[in-house]
Amino acid sequence: MTFDVADLQNSAPLLLLTVAGLVLMLLDAFSRSKLVGAPYQKKMPAETSEAYPLPVAGSRGYLMPVTVLLLLGILAVVAWLPGQIHGDHGVFMYRDMLVLDRFGLLVSGICIVGAILGVMTAPAFLRAHGLEMGEYYALVMFSLAGMVILVMAADLVTVFLGVEIMSLGVYVLAGMWRKSQRSAEAAMKYFLVGAFVSGLLLYGIALVYGSVGTTLLSEIRSRAPVFASRPLFYIGWMLIFVSFLFKVAAVPFHMWAPDTYDGAPTPVSGFMMTGVKAAAFAGLYRLFAVTLGDSQNALQAYTGWVHAAYGIAILTMTLGNLAALHQESIKRMLAYSSIAHAGYLLIGLIAMAVVGDSARGPLLFYLAAYTVTVVGAMGVVGWLSRDLRGGERLTLDDWAGMGQRHPAGALAMTIFLLSLGGFPPTAGFFGKFYLFRVALEKPSLLPLVLIGIANSLISVYYYLRVITAMYFRAPAPSSEPASEPLSSTALSVGVLIAALLVLGLGLMPEWLANLCAAAN
Amino acid sequence: MSVDYAPTLVAILFGIGFSCFFMALAVFLGPKRPDPEKLSPFECGSDPIGSPRVRFSVKFYQVAILFLIFDIESAFLYPWAALYRRLSCLGTVSGTQCLGTVTAFGFVEMLVFIGTLVVALAYVWRKRAIGWG
Amino acid sequence: MTGIASLMGSAATGLPSLLAQVAQAQRIPGKIDPVPWCPAWAFWVLAALTVAGALVTITRRNLIGAVMSLVATFFGLASIYALLSAHFLAAIQVLVYAGAIMVLFVFVVMVLNREEEEPWSLRSPVLKAFGTGAVVYLLVRIGELLFFARPPLPQRAGTPPPNFGSVSEIAEYFFTKFLFPFEAVSILLLIAVIGAVVLTRTVAKPTSVHDLPLDQQPKDPAADEGDSGAHAAGHGAGGH
Numbered sequence: 001m002t003f004d005v006a007d008l009q010n011s012a013p014l015l016l017l018t019v020a021g022l023v024l025m026l027l028d029a030f031s032r033s034k035l036v037g038a039p040y041q042k043k044m045p046a047e048t049s050e051a052y053p054l055p056v057a058g059s060r061g062y063l064m065p066v067t068v069l070l071l072l073g074i075l076a077v078v079a080w081l082p083g084q085i086h087g088d089h090g091v092f093m094y095r096d097m098l099v100l101d102r103f104g105l106l107v108s109g110i111c112i113v114g115a116i117l118g119v120m121t122a123p124a125f126l127r128a129h130g131l132e133m134g135e136y137y138a139l140v141m142f143s144l145a146g147m148v149i150l151v152m153a154a155d156l157v158t159v160f161l162g163v164e165i166m167s168l169g170v171y172v173l174a175g176m177w178r179k180s181q182r183s184a185e186a187a188m189k190y191f192l193v194g195a196f197v198s199g200l201l202l203y204g205i206a207l208v209y210g211s212v213g214t215t216l217l218s219e220i221r222s223r224a225p226v227f228a229s230r231p232l233f234y235i236g237w238m239l240i241f242v243s244f245l246f247k248v249a250a251v252p253f254h255m256w257a258p259d260t261y262d263g264a265p266t267p268v269s270g271f272m273m274t275g276v277k278a279a280a281f282a283g284l285y286r287l288f289a290v291t292l293g294d295s296q297n298a299l300q301a302y303t304g305w306v307h308a309a310y311g312i313a314i315l316t317m318t319l320g321n322l323a324a325l326h327q328e329s330i331k332r333m334l335a336y337s338s339i340a341h342a343g344y345l346l347i348g349l350i351a352m353a354v355v356g357d358s359a360r361g362p363l364l365f366y367l368a369a370y371t372v373t374v375v376g377a378m379g380v381v382g383w384l385s386r387d388l389r390g391g392e393r394l395t396l397d398d399w400a401g402m403g404q405r406h407p408a409g410a411l412a413m414t415i416f417l418l419s420l421g422g423f424p425p426t427a428g429f430f431g432k433f434y435l436f437r438v439a440l441e442k443p444s445l446l447p448l449v450l451i452g453i454a455n456s457l458i459s460v461y462y463y464l465r466v467i468t469a470m471y472f473r474a475p476a477p478s479s480e481p482a483s484e485p486l487s488s489t490a491l492s493v494g495v496l497i498a499a500l501l502v503l504g505l506g507l508m509p510e511w512l513a514n515l516c517a518a519a520n
Numbered sequence: 521m522s523v524d525y526a527p528t529l530v531a532i533l534f535g536i537g538f539s540c541f542f543m544a545l546a547v548f549l550g551p552k553r554p555d556p557e558k559l560s561p562f563e564c565g566s567d568p569i570g571s572p573r574v575r576f577s578v579k580f581y582q583v584a585i586l587f588l589i590f591d592i593e594s595a596f597l598y599p600w601a602a603l604y605r606r607l608s609c610l611g612t613v614s615g616t617q618c619l620g621t622v623t624a625f626g627f628v629e630m631l632v633f634i635g636t637l638v639v640a641l642a643y644v645w646r647k648r649a650i651g652w653g
Numbered sequence: 654m655t656g657i658a659s660l661m662g663s664a665a666t667g668l669p670s671l672l673a674q675v676a677q678a679q680r681i682p683g684k685i686d687p688v689p690w691c692p693a694w695a696f697w698v699l700a701a702l703t704v705a706g707a708l709v710t711i712t713r714r715n716l717i718g719a720v721m722s723l724v725a726t727f728f729g730l731a732s733i734y735a736l737l738s739a740h741f742l743a744a745i746q747v748l749v750y751a752g753a754i755m756v757l758f759v760f761v762v763m764v765l766n767r768e769e770e771e772p773w774s775l776r777s778p779v780l781k782a783f784g785t786g787a788v789v790y791l792l793v794r795i796g797e798l799l800f801f802a803r804p805p806l807p808q809r810a811g812t813p814p815p816n817f818g819s820v821s822e823i824a825e826y827f828f829t830k831f832l833f834p835f836e837a838v839s840i841l842l843l844i845a846v847i848g849a850v851v852l853t854r855t856v857a858k859p860t861s862v863h864d865l866p867l868d869q870q871p872k873d874p875a876a877d878e879g880d881s882g883a884h885a886a887g888h889g890a891g892g893h
Contacts, residue, residue, distance in 0.1 A: 003625055003832075018636075018840055021840075021843075022636065022639050022843075025639060025643050025843075025847070026639060026642065026643070028643075029642060029643045029645075029646035029647060030642075030646060093833075094832060094833035095829070095830050095831075095832070095833070097831070097833040097834060098833065133851065135847050135850075135851050138847065139844065139847060142840055142843065142844050142847075145840060146840070149837060157831060157834050158833065158834060158837070161834050161837045161838070161841070164841055165837065165840050165841050165844065168841060168844045168845065168848065169844050171848065172844065172847060172848035172851055172852060175851075175852050176851055176852075178852075178854065187852075525735055574766075575763070575764070575766040576760065576763040576764045576766070577764075578764055578853045579853075580760045580763070580764065581757070581760045581761065581764050581853060582849055582850070582853040584753075584756050584757045584760045585757060585845070585849040585853075586846065586849055587753060587756070588749070588753040588754060588756075588757055589842050589845050589846055589849070591748065591749060591752070591753040592749060592753075592842065593839075593842060595745055595748055595749060596827070596835070596838075598741075598744075598820055599741065599820050599821070599823050599824030599827055599828070600824060600827070600828060602819075602820045602821040602824050603821050603824035603825060603827075603828055606821075607828055607829075626828065629828060629832060629835075629836070632836055632839070633835070633836055633838075633839045636836075636839035636840065636842075636843055637839055637842060637843065637846075639843065640842065640843045640846040640847075643846065643847070643850070644846060644850060647850050649849070649850045
């Protein structure tokens, strides 16, 4: 009954996230004064266009800076840990339950950066809509802990726990907007689908364990050649595959995504579209590209998941983009765009299996670029869409003329949309460029890349539609009150940092690309 | 092993038999003289108003969930208690004696688990989720 | 349909012979756990209890009745776990499922307080055909299993070691090999606590036009009538 103390150091990001979550929870619980927005909760909205006053700043405003500082500290630890890894293989921890390697640390870092930017943009939005609560910060921390467990998992049991911890926190976050029926719907759909998916995942794990007799990923990898043709093994892995496709919202497992991303509070939607997706892709990478990958025999990765992923990637890109084409709501358009991006990311996953380890860098770069861009875009959506009565103005008509009304926000939004569409010089351009370039190394992926490029061209239409509305359309005369952008330093700074990162990665992509390529 | 369940089986059978016995007793021995007045629903001498099923406050549900969570927590204590001696002993265990170094390993691992949930309890207490009104 | 009828008929004659087979297997020493007072029919009784409970659960109109018969199912399952030497799991099944989770179910029924109504039924003929097909398929597969499967019953892998499934055996896994997942479960429970508090925190009213239901009314007196508890809690909600 001994315990390796070095494990504590190697799993420091995870432990620190948990402790930080506990601290934030206690800070929230033991803060004396009343929460902000409480007096407004009982007021009915004015039926006229009379202004609905912004709730005053509350006593829990300090939680946001504290959270950001804690996350920055943890990010520093994540940046320091790679130096502790000696050799090419990761360090196994807690009796092979977790593995510390550069890949896991990089994805953890991506999730944490996304969370930092999201947390900076959140409080202004939450306060403006009268739902500021201290639990938000603790839940973000715990969800992040779940993501870190998932990306560091070396055993199917920890994979399941990581998925559960990550998702449970996000279910609560999605439903925290108690006054909004759409938020309740979002949380309910996400939770029901999530519970169903947990069942699939657990069932798949049970079948794999039943056939192989172990849950250790490294063991399964070494036994995969023998077991690949056994029905239980195959069915088990397919169930696991489907459950992860649900989590990343790939077509046809995406039905929940538009309503959930659209209905949840905007900063939470940003967190779901980025952190959850990045961690789930890391899980897919570990489970499928690594455990079931076969470097000798490209398309013959065990259980043939690559063939399924091939079709799903095409479906996801195409349907996501086609559905996004005629969305009037910007938030919903971004939700469908997030589905389409899952398709591009699947190309990276397939390339991991087909092309080999050289595809890891592009996949990670894409995840990083996508995360920074979407968190920024959702930050701007939360920033600019609030109206005087506390509602959200999300349609293109509402955003017409935003370039004149709020030049800074409109400019940031333009940068993010261009990055999502893959225009140079933004991070999104290099994400797609690296991804498609590495996929082109194998002719069997050529159709996939061509479809990906065609889809990028389609997506340009709906991203540019928002930009033209913001700059070249006069606001439509409407009886509804116009949106009244929030004024918050933290929000502006968060969006500014995200925009600078998007542009910086677009102008100097090499350092991150090198970092990603080295993240074995 | 299965013989350990004999008391459980006896208790279940006894419970079923006991309740059936008294219900049967009431059916066979009780006088039955129904009339319309007796069969009508009764509420403090007046006709009942509305459905007897009032809608419960969501508070009950909250308390039930919290009970469930702490119930699961306590369920994890049983196996820990069963293994505690072996967990905190670096040598072999003979009877209740540890032949070797005694460590705090078993104690600390449960302390971490319980400590996390004590934070939950503090949170629940401060948020007045287990209070009423 | 005649095919199914004949299948059902043969099932009726086949079941006793199958039971006889099981009883036969029981008497061969070493094949099945030699527990003198716990014969194979105990499994069939418990399985019948479990399935009957589940059937009653999905056919009751009275929700409370349905929930109560689910308790019977849980007890049947727990006993089957015990027969399989999963003693800890059996205890947890009773403690957590038959105990705590059923309380939760009852509260959900009472919080929602739905009128008793006909169970949801399939209306579309396509779905009906689909459902019928699924039932026929299930019956065919069960018949296949009962009469044509070779070998008819899987053989026992041998008697488990004496401590198998005991609480300390489970604990061995929890606290050594799977120590990390065990500790991580505490985070899961913690999030569940926060979720329970955040999501059941009562909110007075919607505050933005955007969020109001379409047929919104400022106040529905009928709904508030039996809702005094929730209402009172609503006043408390602003306080923290």
